[in-house]
Amino acid sequence: MKLQVAIDRIALEEAVGLARALNGHVDIIEIGTSLIKDYGNVAIEKIKEVVTGSQILVDSKTIDEGTYEFNQAFKYGADIVTVMGAASYETLLACYEVTQQQGSTMMIDLLNLDPTYIASITDFPQAIYLLQSNQAVSEIMDFKQLYGHIQHLAIAGGVDYNATQALAAQGIVETVVVGSKITNSESPIDTAKKFMEVLKV
Amino acid sequence: MKLQVAIDRIALEEAVGLARALNGHVDIIEIGTSLIKDYGNVAIEKIKEVVTGSQILVDSKTIDEGTYEFNQAFKYGADIVTVMGAASYETLLACYEVTQQQGSTMMIDLLNLDPTYIASITDFPQAIYLLQSNQAVSEIMDFKQLYGHIQHLAIAGGVDYNATQALAAQGIVETVVVGSKITNSESPIDTAKKFMEVLKV
Numbered sequence A, B: 001m002k003l004q005v006a007i008d009r010i011a012l013e014e015a016v017g018l019a020r021a022l023n024g025h026v027d028i029i030e031i032g033t034s035l036i037k038d039y040g041n042v043a044i045e046k047i048k049e050v051v052t053g054s055q056i057l058v059d060s061k062t063i064d065e066g067t068y069e070f071n072q073a074f075k076y077g078a079d080i081v082t083v084m085g086a087a088s089y090e091t092l093l094a095c096y097e098v099t100q101q102q103g104s105t106m107m108i109d110l111l112n113l114d115p116t117y118i119a120s121i122t123d124f125p126q127a128i129y130l131l132q133s134n135q136a137v138s139e140i141m142d143f144k145q146l147y148g149h150i151q152h153l154a155i156a157g158g159v160d161y162n163a164t165q166a167l168a169a170q171g172i173v174e175t176v177v178v179g180s181k182i183t184n185s186e187s188p189i190d191t192a193k194k195f196m197e198v199l200k201v
Helices: A012-022 A033-039 A041-050 A066-076 A089-102 A115-119 A136-146 A161-170 A188-198 B012-022 B033-039 B041-050 B066-076 B089-102 B115-119 B136-146 B161-170 B188-199
Strands: A002-007 A028-031 A055-062 A080-084 A105-109 A128-132 A152-156 A175-178 B002-007 B028-031 B055-062 B080-084 B105-109 B128-132 B152-156 B175-178
Touching (some): A002 A188, A033 A041, A066 A089, A089 A105, A136 A152, A161 A188, B002 B012, B012 B041, B033 B041, B089 B105, B115 B136
Parallel strands (some): A002 A028, A105 A128, A152 A175, B002 B175, B152 B175
């Protein structure tokens, strides 16, 4: 299982410092939506400069203008870019096309979608589907039963050590997303390393 | 009826030039979502510097972290900020609260929502509801019949002179949003002025 650490809603210098410190210690470093809206593509560029040993995810939360926004994020250094599941199917297709051309990865954020709607957008085999949940362990099981053919699953929302360990044991989720539990901890590196240990179970 | 002109997906210097030229000639100057994602809050600041005679709308398309993103947009100079109708009700409430505290305006973007869902988020009386449509004139009529109690309506999507004139005659919509039809025209000012004439019918 992979660890994705979200950096968001802080000053850019602090974000770059955190990214530099976490580089190579975690699988994926996420540049949060609000950080992008605060600083623009320069945030991706500056973080890209210091991140050489982890992947970079740009949490664009694109919901329209998919081709433009995905091209921009990849151009400035993203390895993975997010689109909202709430976007039109046309937008999802456009984002997927750009992503496939780049040989990169698209993540579909399922925030606030009902199960029936989710069922209609499960046909992007290379995409990672992100479930936002506060009951990661039980919900991911239900989710997998509903949408068994989804190959790549990630989960975000209040994931702690225990949940991470349980998720690793379940073996369903590919990536867990952790934010302030790491970035606001006394030593983000030590906390990140502990998460990396736990998820290798 | 008001005219909102969307500036998006161009270099910031060009966007500032367009905003300076349109200042005072149109009711609302929109800073597009991708422009924000490209340049961050500095785009709002720089456009705010040259826009003294029109309102500024920041098309944040917020879908999460409503309190943070709305506070940031207002702080840097927005008069109106957008949130996605697809956001959770909790996020809509958070955005509305910040907006009311600021004495400013929230716009709810109804992109890709079904009618049943829209019915569940029509209880923000001071908000402007934005309908995205390619058949503005007929769809706005149907919309008004479904959600008669919505007080403030805007429409975006392929609005030309004829549609603007028809919408003005209908008297249902408060604001029409026009993008590239103005900003990509030979003389954006002249085109904007023509729209302003038409919508005063």
